[in-house]
Amino acid sequence: MSLKPHNGAAGIRADLLEISRMVEPGSRVLDVGCGNGELLDILVNERGADARGLELSREGVNASVARGLSVVQGNADTDLVDYPTDGFDYVILSQTLQAMRDTRECLRQLLRIGRRGIVSFPNFGFWRVRMKLMLGGRMPDTETLDLPWYNTPNIHLCTIRDFVALCDDLGITIEQGYTYAAGGKLVPYGSLWRANVFGDQGLFVLSYDDDVRVATDVAGESPAT
């Protein structure tokens, strides 16, 4: 993916640490698009999770398995259907959603397989992206979106507002929402307007509407305030 790592003190990507903290210790977790297994490693070793991965790139898979993680080489667009319903407490899609062929189906599968989904993606509504397009007239090139348009796996980019609308469409509850400000600092979601302009990336904890709703920063807040 095109994510530039923000390394924390321990040399671990800050966004991965943040995600791992959202997972209750000892949970069953599936990391879709797990790369070389960095997040899985944290989940297994720091959070005591029973964590598995699915990764497209052979190099990523082999690196993960060689470090003792349970990872399957496969394509999330076609292979998520193989996983059992409610097989996991959390299914994580970190910086992968925008590379999926069928985004809607992917989100449905995520919440079929897991009781909760944790999804992060680059926000195309971020003010720097808007400025680059408006002033430069070129495809944006930011810290998060750092690959040229002709060489990016990101085929379905969206804004945070787009994503929230899609969740609404699919009957998905946003339990928690965060954005990364530039520099990788995770901030509470706040208002949709703020998040969509100042968030470099969005990070959401999702569940289906019929699940028990959890009071969150987002729930009940009117959008676009």
Next chain:
Amino acid sequence: MKSGQNMNATTPDTGDLAVEGGITPLQAVPFRLANGAELAEVNVGWQAYGALNEDRSNVILLCHALTGDQYAAAPHPITGKPGWWDDLVGSGKIFDTDRFYVICLNVLGSCLGTTGPRDANPATNDPYGLDFPVLTIGDMVRVQAAFLEQIGIDQIFCVVGGSMGGMQVLEWTTSFPERVFSAIPIATAARHSAQNIAFHEVGRQAIMADPNWQGGAYYNTGKRPDAGLSVARMAAHITYLSETGLHVKFGRELQDRDAITYGFDADFQIESYLRYQGSTFVDRFDANSYLYITRAMDYFDIAADHGGVLANAWRDTQTRFCVISFTSDWLFPTSESRDVVRALNAAGADVSFVEIESDKGHDSFLLDVPEFHDILQGFLAASAQRRGV
């Protein structure tokens, strides 16, 4: 090891490697096979390296392939060649004998220690020949389980094997799931494909077309179907390699000559190589064993044993899996491994799956493929940590 057993302990020259083994009678006889037949006597040829730990939790079971044998890490008694996984088994190696008790059993139906069609039928004292019952991969594994129980092993830390060995690994995890902590099925499938049955049939027909085969009753005639078995091996050997591998290794290079001879001598290196493979094979392998073991592979179909649904075979499994395939393997292509992985995922199993890039074809699991070795190492280390071995 329990004492007081009837076994011929072998002490081959294996350097520092501690080896035990021999040919040991199975106590759980008569042994009933899947087809209903019973064997009144079964011997098991085996080798083990390393030492059992206090709670017998450090056992690695190696399952050999079609023409393999129990000599995984010690020199073969007939060919004198190093064991088939000599690179992987030993002190400080991937299957570390300082840490694990690594055991390999010759399969039922074979000809290197474990009872097979060449052995005497206790009812007649003549070799079985075709009176030997047709067996299955399941039968092989049940013999292994009974034998391991006999020597006091009821928990296997890791069962691992490639090709037909991989079939046994899968069978172990479905027949004795509670005994297997982790499993590494390599370059294998949950069922034998039509193409693979076809290749086996060519091999069997080559053997049976050899007049020296004599309906399988050749043992005391001074003649044996070497020509047929050799052709069977040549045809099979092609399937173990890849087109790229053959091209890189042999191309159209000529054998000890500067020009083609306009004849049917082995002009090309590949011909010479295959002829050599065929001719040396007959010295170490029995033609009837080849018929029986290929048949066992043909009959292998795990889904068929579980209501036609492969995932049912692994419901509630607690075994950790690492499924491995190779890009250039066209005998057991990646798609076959993927079917296994799909079923394991559906069953909620803890599974890893890697496809390793190699141009060495099906035989990659026996060759020096560093990435493959890294995967084995990583999976074993993580499994050992969880098991507390």
